[in-house]
Amino acid sequence: xxxxxxxxxxxxxxxxxxxxxxxxxxxxxxxxxxxxxxxxxxxxxxxxxxxxxxxxxxxxxxxxxxxxxxxxxxxxxxxxxxxxxxxxxxxxxxxxxxxxxxxxxxxxxxxxxxxxxxxxxxxxxxxxxxxxxxxxxxxxxxxxxxxxxxxxxxxxxxxxxxxxxxxxxxxxxxxxxxxxxxxxxxxxxxxxxxxxxxxxxxxxxxxxxxxxxxxxxxxxxxxxxxxxxxxxxxxxxxxxxxxxxxxxxxxxxxxxxxxxxxxxxxxxxxxxxxxxxxxxxxxxxxxxxxxxxxxxxxxxxxxxxxxxxxxxxxxxxxxxxxxxxxxxxxxxxxxxxxxx
Amino acid sequence: xxxxxxxxxxxxxxxxxxxxxxxxxxxxxxxxxxxxxxxxxxxxxxxxxxxxxxxxxxxxxxxxxxxxxxxxxxxxxxxxxxxxxxxxxxxxxxxxxxxxxxxxxxxxxxxxxxxxxxxxxxxxxxxxxxxxxxxxxxxxxxxxxxxxxxxxxxxxxxxxxxxxxxxxxxxxxxxxxxxxxxxxxxxxxxxxxxxxxxxxxxxxxxxxxxxxxxxxxxxxxxxxxxxxxxxxxxxxxxxxxxxxxxxxxxxxxxxxxxxxxxxxxxxxxxxxxxxxxxxxxxxxxxxxxxxxxxxxxxxxxxxxxxxxxxxxxxxxxxxxxxxxxxxxxxxxxxxxxxxxxxxxxxxxxxxxxxxxxxxxxxxxxxxxxxxxxxxxxxxxxxxxxxxxxxxxxxxxxxxxxxxxxxxxxxxxxxxxxxxxxxxxxxxxxxxxxxxxxxxxxxxxxxxxxxxxxxxxxxxxxxxxxxxxxxxxxxxxxxxxxxxxxxxxxxxxxxxxxxxxxxxxxxxxxxxxxxxxxxxxxxxxxxxxxxxxxxxxxxxxxxxxx
Numbered sequence: 001x002x003x004x005x006x007x008x009x010x011x012x013x014x015x016x017x018x019x020x021x022x023x024x025x026x027x028x029x030x031x032x033x034x035x036x037x038x039x040x041x042x043x044x045x046x047x048x049x050x051x052x053x054x055x056x057x058x059x060x061x062x063x064x065x066x067x068x069x070x071x072x073x074x075x076x077x078x079x080x081x082x083x084x085x086x087x088x089x090x091x092x093x094x095x096x097x098x099x100x101x102x103x104x105x106x107x108x109x110x111x112x113x114x115x116x117x118x119x120x121x122x123x124x125x126x127x128x129x130x131x132x133x134x135x136x137x138x139x140x141x142x143x144x145x146x147x148x149x150x151x152x153x154x155x156x157x158x159x160x161x162x163x164x165x166x167x168x169x170x171x172x173x174x175x176x177x178x179x180x181x182x183x184x185x186x187x188x189x190x191x192x193x194x195x196x197x198x199x200x201x202x203x204x205x206x207x208x209x210x211x212x213x214x215x216x217x218x219x220x221x222x223x224x225x226x227x228x229x230x231x232x233x234x235x236x237x238x239x240x241x242x243x244x245x246x247x248x249x250x251x252x253x254x255x256x257x258x259x260x261x262x263x264x265x266x267x268x269x270x271x272x273x274x275x276x277x278x279x280x281x282x283x284x285x286x287x288x289x290x291x292x293x294x295x296x297x298x299x300x301x302x303x304x305x306x307x308x309x310x311x312x313x314x315x316x317x318x319x320x321x322x323x324x325x326x327x328x329x330x331x332x333x334x335x336x337x338x339x340x
Numbered sequence: 341x342x343x344x345x346x347x348x349x350x351x352x353x354x355x356x357x358x359x360x361x362x363x364x365x366x367x368x369x370x371x372x373x374x375x376x377x378x379x380x381x382x383x384x385x386x387x388x389x390x391x392x393x394x395x396x397x398x399x400x401x402x403x404x405x406x407x408x409x410x411x412x413x414x415x416x417x418x419x420x421x422x423x424x425x426x427x428x429x430x431x432x433x434x435x436x437x438x439x440x441x442x443x444x445x446x447x448x449x450x451x452x453x454x455x456x457x458x459x460x461x462x463x464x465x466x467x468x469x470x471x472x473x474x475x476x477x478x479x480x481x482x483x484x485x486x487x488x489x490x491x492x493x494x495x496x497x498x499x500x501x502x503x504x505x506x507x508x509x510x511x512x513x514x515x516x517x518x519x520x521x522x523x524x525x526x527x528x529x530x531x532x533x534x535x536x537x538x539x540x541x542x543x544x545x546x547x548x549x550x551x552x553x554x555x556x557x558x559x560x561x562x563x564x565x566x567x568x569x570x571x572x573x574x575x576x577x578x579x580x581x582x583x584x585x586x587x588x589x590x591x592x593x594x595x596x597x598x599x600x601x602x603x604x605x606x607x608x609x610x611x612x613x614x615x616x617x618x619x620x621x622x623x624x625x626x627x628x629x630x631x632x633x634x635x636x637x638x639x640x641x642x643x644x645x646x647x648x649x650x651x652x653x654x655x656x657x658x659x660x661x662x663x664x665x666x667x668x669x670x671x672x673x674x675x676x677x678x679x680x681x682x683x684x685x686x687x688x689x690x691x692x693x694x695x696x697x698x699x700x701x702x703x704x705x706x707x708x709x710x711x712x713x714x715x716x717x718x719x720x721x722x723x724x725x726x727x728x729x730x731x732x733x734x735x736x737x738x739x740x741x742x743x744x745x746x747x748x749x750x751x752x753x754x755x756x757x758x759x760x761x762x763x764x765x766x767x768x769x770x771x772x773x774x775x776x777x778x779x780x781x782x783x784x785x786x787x788x789x790x791x792x793x794x795x796x797x798x799x800x801x802x803x804x805x806x807x808x809x810x811x812x813x814x815x816x817x818x819x820x821x822x823x824x825x826x827x828x829x830x831x832x833x834x835x836x837x838x839x840x841x842x843x844x845x846x847x848x849x850x851x852x853x854x855x856x857x858x859x860x861x862x863x864x865x866x867x868x869x870x871x872x873x874x875x876x877x878x879x880x881x882x883x884x885x
Contacts, residue, residue, distance in 0.1 A: 030839065036850040037842070056839035059850065063575040064835040067725055068755075071732035075739055075752045077839070091578065162562055164572050200481040200562030201451070204855035208457040213472040224855075233858070237457065331576040335389040340564060 029271035033082040034062035062088035079272035089121040090324025098261040123257035125294035150190025159206040159215035163334035173326035188337040211237035226293030245313035252316040361708035367726025374584035382582040405551035408491030413498025421506035438644030439496040440871030442828040444556025492644035498543030505536035549717040594717035655861035679826040682765040690773035716771035720831035773818035780814025
């Protein structure tokens with residue numbers, strides 16, 4: 001290729017790209033989503049069909065999306081921020097990137113502890129993180145509470161992923177909120193002492209290891225197990241595993257949410273509100289929760305069939321805001337306890 | 341008067357370097373400047389708990405990968421360039437193939453194969469009636485595993501550069517060694533290897549920088565390194581300054597590495613004539629050795645490409661009905677065009693920078709270029725944020741000014757456009773194109789410049805009419821490397837891309853990060869296939885020469 005043709009090609013490609021990215025539409029809503037495209041696009045498409053409002057989507061890691069909204073400032077095109085855990089919504093609120101939204105519909109549909117008091121963020125689905133155990137090797141009556149995981153008989157029998165993951169940070173943050181620093185640190189040290197192996201891989205890997213006999217107990221989110229039960233390749237492994245809901249006589253099992261908030265400088269606040277309310281309608285809730293086997297936040301929408309097999313449970317009603325507040329403390333504590 | 345003398349000192353070449361280099365250096369500078377506000381509290385916590393494991397793991401990883409890539413790359417390059425053996429013609433370019441496989445993808449596939457619940461161990465348990473704990477099996481998800489995975493996909497950096505270097509050594513050299521009584525082995529150790537050293541070390545340095553910056557593999561394998569630490573500190577401890585300071589520490593390691601590399605060849609200048617007609621003939625081997633060499637050269641290809649590609653294909657066969665939809669071709673096109681644009685930009689910049697360095701050997705050129713090339717060792721996310729913040733700042737300023745002066749809001753001009761993305765790629769991958777262009781330029785004798793100048797060429801004409809034709813090979817190599825790197829690049833793409841703009845890497849990551857590797861396999865395979873295209877072009881152009 002000659003130098004001149006190279007330069008021409010180069011310039012024309014850039015111009016094309018620029019023009020492409022500068023297109024815009026009349027009625028639209030811009031979504032920054034930490035939930036993957038696969039899981040959210042169908043709901044958004046349905047919304048566009050019904051309302052004629054175009055949805056523009058970027059997916060990414062929540063922390064980076066938040067950084068992007070912050071750096072874009074008052075020019076940010078973001079209308080809605082969707083995350084898969086409450087800690088990030090809390091952080092966005094702390095950085096004044098969200099605005100309160102007054103919606104009687106949303107307030108009526110979502111239980112109080114699953115939304116922000118002032119309307120900065122709203123839960124869309126509930127994700128539970130209970131104990132999973134191998135049916136043939138564990139007596140479930142010995143595990144009433146997460147506290148029991150520190151008992152000597154579970155030495156070398158627990159699988160859980162790295163503390164770098166937000167799910168474990170939130171779990172420890174919830175213990176911190178209930179039990180305080182000293183008791184929680186003791187608990188974490190006890191659990192770490194019972195690890196079957198140094199944490200590696202994701203939740204699904206812990207479940208596979210559990211099925212294969214590396215460990216007898218795992219801590220993982222239920223939708224991973226549900227997903228495996230519906231995947232022919234993993235069915236055999238998943239069938240040997242049961243869910244145990246801890247702390248049913250006390251605070252309840254640890255939960256988190258996937259949720260959304262309206263961005264502080266949203267250019268289309270009305271459309272953003274419409275989309276948020278759309279996602280809380282019974283049909284969307286059903287679909288949205290079922291697509292990834294999560295629990296709907298609306299109490300009047302049925303669980304997916306797979307989730308019904310896990311049974312109903314008492315969920316922790318700790319205001320989820322606390323998980324965000326205690327996130328950094330939880331991480332430091334896990335660093336000290338060498339939960340890697 | 342002073343105005344004029346300043347202009348004299350900052351002649352066009354210096355401007356050509358200073359402006360883009362400083363632009364590219366902004367993200368790196370932002371990271372380095374973070375040390376001005378030390379976060380003692382976080383550092384005390386890190387020092388007591390995890391800092392030492394970050395440091396030791398990162399160093400072990402980088403040096404392990406460097407050694408592995410050096411060994412495999414140089415070995416294969418030597419065999420392929422010196423001997424006749426079955427399949428050599430194909431192996432010569434097929435050895436580049438592992439380059440097309442993203443490190444985190446190879447990590448996922450091998451984990452799928454070798455993990456406790458994977459097919460290999462399951463089969464062993466069935467055959468020998470073992471249970472968990474009855475037998476020992478190497479743990480793939482460990483530091484050692486990460487080193488092997490990264491070395492398998494990074495050795496082509498060394499191989500590519502070393503092969504060119506070996507091929508370009510004139511046959512007269514070998515004849516000279518022989519007349520001086522050196523055996524072929526002595527010739528390799530005492531003549532060929534030292535002469536190829538700049539190319540080999542450059543390749544090794546690239547592999548090591550890539551290892552320092554790797555996030556996907558170490559995160560999945562549960563190895564604590566600087567990159568995982570940066571994310572933990574930033575998002576877990578919610579302290580972006582301390583995270584930037586960790587990144588600065590990582591950068592200083594890389595700086596040290598680069599200085600070491602430069603220092604190791606401080607007084608050596610290597611040149612060659614650029615005459616291809618004196619190329620040495622390949623030697624023939626006995627039948628047994630022929631096949632031994634064949635097997636040796638097949639091994640990296642087998643483990644670095646065939647095994648993961650077959651595994652991906654099997655998964656893709658099982659899932660393609662679900663994953664292949666009309667949006668898929670759009671993904672392929674987005675990835676391809678983006679990578680092509682980034683490669684052209686990055687190589688153009690590299691040519692300008694490398695040439696200016698040759699023309700002006702002073703710190704005014706050297707330092708900006710070195711700074712701009714630091715981005716390679718910094719994790720993509722950190723670069724992305726380093727690009728995003730200044731661009732957004734500029735956008736806000738323009739927006740405010742336009743509103744004050746003209747009453748118009750300009751909105752975001754750069755943020756969230758492909759410009760931001762391409763800038764990030766240039767920062768991240770300049771080192772790749774620069775290293776390979778510089779390695780090529782180093783081998784062109786300065787007296788050729790002088791001859792061209794004395795025949796009336798301007799410096800620019802020397803570049804276009806003498807260097808570019810001679811540099812063809814290196815430039816093609818640089819284009820290919822950046823193209824493939826951008827194709828695989830994930831974190832910066834994820835965070836900086838415009839609305840509704842997806843690439844193959846993004847799609848692969850979204851599925852793979854949810855541990856749905858089988859569903860991710862089709863797009864992973866497409867990355868590999870699109871990445872093969874330039875590899876084949878390169879191989880053909882190698883043949884033509």
